[in-house]
Amino acid sequence: MTTELSAPPTSKPLRSIKQPRLPKQAPLIAVAVAVAAGALLGLSLGWGLAPIVVLAGLLYVIGLTVWSRIVETPRAATDRLITSLVWVSLIIALIPLVSLLTTVITKGAPAITGTFLSTSMRGVISGPGGINHAIIGTLLITLGATVMAVPIGLLTAVYLVEYGQGSRLAGAIRFLIDVMTGIPSIVAGLFAYALFSLILGPGTFFGFGGSVALTILMIPIVVRSSEEMLKLVPSDLREASYALGVPKWRTILKVVVPTAMAGIITGITLAIARVIGETAPLVIAAGVTDSINTNLFSGQMTSLPVFVYNSYSNPGSEVDVAVQMAWGAALVLIVIVMGLNILARVLGKILSPKTGH
Amino acid sequence: MSTTTTKSGSPKRRLGDLVFANLTRGAGLIILVALAGVAVFLTLEGAPAFSAGPNDLGGKSNLLAYVAPLVFGTLLAAVIALLIAVPLALGVALSISHYAPKRIASVIGYLVDLLAAVPSVVYGLWGIGFLGPKMVPIYEWLAEHLSWIPFFAGPASNTGRTIFTASIVLALMVLPIVTAITREIFAQTPRLNEEAALALGATRWEMIRMAVLPYGRSGIVSAAMLGLGRALGETMAVALVLSASGVVTFNLISSTNPSTIAANIALTFAESNGLARNALIASGLVLFVITFVVNFSARAIVARYEPGSKK
Amino acid sequence: MAKSIDVSDLNIYYSDFLAVEGVNMTIKARSVTALIGPSGCGKSTFLRTLNRMHEVIPGARVEGKVMVGGQSLYDSDVDPVEVRRMVGMVFQRPNPFPTMSIYENVLAGVRLNSKRISKSDADALVEKSLQGANLWNEVKERLNKPGMGLSGGQQQRLCIARAIAVEPEILLMDEPCSALDPISTSAVEDLIHELKEQYTIVIVTHNMQQAARVSEDTAFFNLAATGKPGKLIEMNPTKKIFSVPDEEATEAYISGRFG
Amino acid sequence: MAKSIDVSDLNIYYSDFLAVEGVNMTIKARSVTALIGPSGCGKSTFLRTLNRMHEVIPGARVEGKVMVGGQSLYDSDVDPVEVRRMVGMVFQRPNPFPTMSIYENVLAGVRLNSKRISKSDADALVEKSLQGANLWNEVKERLNKPGMGLSGGQQQRLCIARAIAVEPEILLMDEPCSALDPISTSAVEDLIHELKEQYTIVIVTHNMQQAARVSEDTAFFNLAATGKPGKLIEMNPTKKIFSVPDEEATEAYISGRFG
């Protein structure tokens, strides 16, 4: 049955493992050449920086691929092409980020002063005011949303991973969670507003209404990310705990969730970051005020994005001041989110499994 | 010691377990109830719009004629956004999971997560103030040289506030979500399969094509679906960036653009009342149904192409 | 305290798949019983029915009787959680809880069950258990360091310490040394020798030399073919199994003709 | 065609950790060489340096020389991708590509180089490789079914078919049977017997009976303690190793005094 095989395949030519290869620094050389050529060509045609960069990028990708194609094998060339594309896509993704951040920082930083952070807009007609009320509003409303979305989301994720495997309900929940990500934020706001108008009577604008709207937007992200993280906990650990005579629920609470905590926290931060910048639902559900309101359950509340939006769209007579305040508030918002992010990472580090190495 | 013997008569299912299991199920049910609440709310508030006339529908004769162009714009913007965002996100995710050294990878991951933190208003302002003007020369070039392609029929917008610019902004907003999920999935590709490919003499890209992408296929689709949800539902950024006229056109670079459902709600909700308001909510319901259908079909497609590999 | 185990007519299923069929076996108290056999013959599956860990897998179930010290494990009014406290288990791969320190790992069984235990009692228990697992001297200086920081062999002994801290009467071990280097292996084997003074020990091993070294009795499982159920072929004192086994299949397996 | 392998003064590192130290070894062409030794002694690590799979792990590197048929594997102008085509590898756990059919799995490696392979050539190659792996008769009816649907032993033979389809000159196997039942194991062992007519085979095994059954030469690795580097203790014809080894440590290991 192995007749073909048993014929000694001596006719096969001796295969060489040595292949002509590009020098190790080939990508760097290609970058340098591409930038130089792009700059030369671009400058001679009187182009701006952006087209030159694009040209250099193209030259790099094409040049390196062609070079590799000539010297190395076609497969190596493809590999280089993809590698270049991966790096280029990374750079393309980072350009807008950098641009966004520099825009916000250069336009927003001049607005940031002690009074800007510590006072409200109460009594301020045009002229520079403060965003203390909006900071408080953002923090309280987001806190409210987090306090609701995290337990519900986390428990649901636990259900999906630990209890619901294969059950129809779990399948339905998983599917509907995906659908939930498609709820337009403004619809969430309308829903929250309608809900509380129904329960508490018309005209119920309060921070908590905003929190409920944001909760609806947060939940799918919390569930999805926590579910993935819980799935990553090795079943070894669950079994180790069961074998010690620990009931399932305690195993989940004391072993599974803590082990996944770092990832769960990352997911929660992502969810917070996603909703903390929402405008439309908060205008509808939480209202707007110029004054400081520290009660989530009564009275209208302004959040930073709403403040940004209103200052930009209704700047009053001193447009420059208002617009600068808008950028300043946006900067504060981003700093808050970054702070949360770092806090989460630190928390994650503290809580995450310790390898000890 | 003898106290640890099995107590006869103790309940088979422990109380703690019973309570906790039901608690988690309850949380899941709360989500279902909330979603049902949203659906019921949209239906009840949207239903009256079926009797709305041209006065409340911006001159359109009936609800269908009112919503159809918006659906078109919504899908157009979301599709373009995904076409831009998904390949980019895959590239970024791969660079994090398979290309960059670990230290750099975590920095990149952090930076991309930051993109998720930028408020949508700021995206909108950036789109108007920075991206739009930068796109103008490109649009002019396209209108001049490629106007025979319907997408670039022109005339080019002089502010760059086109559906294409709006889609780029959407793509950026979608990028972090898709990246975050796909990079997790890529990182989990069984080492076994990657090594199998490498041991057969695959280059890095061939290894990714043979082992990583097929393994992550369903995850990529889920990630794209989450991103699509965001793209479909994004309100403020689109409302700010887009020069929306509510037409139906594939022309991507002129100042006359289709509007999207979510942006249209944001643009007209404030000044609407009565039936016009019901019509807007009905359009929200349509958006809800669209996400539902898209998700459903995406899952069906994934299931069909998955040869029983997903445990 | 250590108890004997009586298994009669045990069939073990994964959903509809009969993995192990018709096991009848008596395991003596305060002795070491080794389970050997080729891969996939159901050694792990069988072991896990002895502390009702089998049913943790969705769809898994058993038919038949397992009696521990006269009590039937699978009676309807028996709480599996209680069973598992009485019958401890150590796994193939050491699995200390990654979020806990060495100290907390040892106390995990007690603490996770929210028994209130005074600091001094806890200290005493930790020391006793770690000494019982031959680990005390190596870790007493760094009890608050994470358990994951130990070497594989130390981790495995930490898991044994964790298992004996809840004072079980029986200890099940599923290839406890297969991921360990030879020095750690012999440390664990020495430990098993000491533990059998107090516990009934059942150990699964792929390593026949190990079975010969540590056990009084040996049970040989085999299966006719993949997809067929595993069966207990022979159970006898280890000495006999390794010199003059009753069955030909045992002889073939031990002499290395397959497996 | 099969080639011999010469290893001289090989040190293998994971970042700063020296995992294997100073290996000198000659592996004969068209024969089976077994690597044995306790867990963690570096058998897998060493094996993976023979086809440059070691460097796939971030931070991993080697010092020293590996010559295959007179070509040095670690020269700077050597393409690791070509090395891996010449030196095939089979892993401990069968790893067919989950999204591919049996047919595609076999062709996976071939497709990489010759994209335009005619249907009839492809069919012939699939049949030849599957027959070479003793799997043809079992799967010829369902070549388009997913490879994951096979039993463990069949999957492992599928992986062998996949490896030999690219016509390597050397075949490395890392505990290819440790996850298989005895029947599948003996199928794979038979296969190894046939393959050595054409290939140079290096096999890592935990199972000394297996080493004795399949190999001409055996290399014994050991390590002084966890954290110390593994070393090649002795390499000799298998017969000699299992009867009168040169080293005491080998004797101790083989007679089951540890490991």
Added chain:
Amino acid sequence: GSEDTTTLNGAGSSAQDSAMKAWRAGYQKSNDTVTVNYNPAGSGAGVEQFIGNSVDFAASDSALDADKGEIDKAKERCGGVNALEVPSYVSPIAVVFSLDGVTDLNLSASTIAKIFDLKITKWNDPAIAADNAGVTLPDLAITPVHRSDESGTTKNFTDYLSKVAPKDWTYKADKVWPTTEGEAAKGTSGVIAAIKSGSIGYADESQAGDLSQAKIKVGDAFVAPSAEGAAIALEASPVDDTRAEGDLAIKVDRETTVANAYPLFLVSYVIACPTYDSAKADLIKGFLSYVVSADGQTAAAGTAGSAPLPASLQTKAASIINTIAAK
């Protein structure tokens, strides 16, 4: 909740937002414990919320609409009595443009209509040149910019065009921009931001910033947008006498030819009930009285660039607000 006695909630016109800032600040200064919130959610939303009893007062860029049943619904909300409605804010709407080298431009209503309807597409069109002797107009495409959101500004602008140049502007006055051509932008600030060289748009005069403002043809003269001009035009406009008592809706006369009048302006109203719960009644009466007072109007003029109400209207408005009483 609206039962709070130290908080007044209002919502509505975003055009009035700047003025409201001034009024709230001014009122809160003398009434330290009071908080007045104003949500510039839009006139429609404001009226809707007022009718739905969600806010205490509304501000709207157009008077309550009988056809849409707003008057009846407002009556219902106010316990069966007609709601009060007084003008509070008058703002000229400027036709703004950006054209290199050109800062002064005269445009007739019919030319504006043709430009926004894309009948005139180049700056050097004879129709424009005819009104601008001595100005060199470039051969450049015109990009008209309009609001993408619904707004009172659009309604007043289209109202002006349809009344003054009915032949060239065949659409009716509406909050929604009636055509799909041209550039669309959200909000006044969006329109301002979207005006690049060659563009033309319309926006509140106070928000025009650095953009050039066209003079529009009134009678035979060309008038630049100004608060005074708007006030003159407003004074020339009659009150709608079909309305109930307490409803001071204005029928704006776009075609006025009174000297220096600038008829392209927006008039915006505040809407409230005649009766409230006892504590609230005084609050709202106090606040709205301040709004229409000379002080309030000057404050708004300072911050929002609006035109103070003419004295006659101011007195009428004040007397209507004075009727607000506790239930």
